[in-house]
Amino acid sequence: MGVLEYRFTIKELPAEERPREKLVKNGAESLSDAELLALIIRVGNKKRTAVELSQDILNYFGGLKSLNYLSINELTGIKGVGLAKAVQLKAVAELSRRLGTLAGEEKEVIKSPKDAAYLLMPELRYLTQEVFKLVLLDIKNQLIKMPLISKGGLTSSIVHPREVFKEAIRNSAAAVILAHNHPSGIPEPSKDDINVTERLIKAGKIIGIDVLDHIIIGDGIFISMREKGII
Known part of the structure; x- marks a missing residue:
């Protein structure tokens, strides 16, 4: 007689491994494609969790980009994906296309x-x-992205130039503005x-990426270190 395999549901996983809790704690960028899809379809089936079902969808059709051209019939052809889930996925894909x-x-x-x-301000002013x-800015000072680098007080051990400029280099940024709350x-x-x-200004000069400013966000107010003459 074979060993009976017990499978955890998402609710039974440690809180830090659940997609919703991970997003709240670490931001949406910390989730995998499958975890993000799992938050949309919400539930899996008797044999697959929502994350596993989402991964099945990605594997079967070749990744996220496939959601742009798949039909409702193709999506519902996956075991565990009914009409409601298929419609949700198509709606999200269309919103993503329009945002793009x-x-x-x-x-x-x-x-x-x-x-x-x-x-x-809207994101940072109320954080505890x-x-x-x-x-991150391009050569025309156009916004590329605003990635989260760290959580906790600003010390050299937490905000390391390696992590800061890794994001800038990865996104081909010409300049950066530092920000914290x-x-x-x-x-x-x-x-x-x-x-x-x-320290980050010095590192930026060596790499060739300008640190234009450091903005500190308070409750409805802010300070620019550049405007204040601090840097």
């Missing part, structure tokens, strides 16, 4: 610290934990903030 079109037509241009702060992000709501730079900024 908008991004291609109209890129955000950062002309001043206020422009960058305006983009960062300090996070460090980058604003102060959960206290008061965006006054600390000694650590200034030390880390100076």
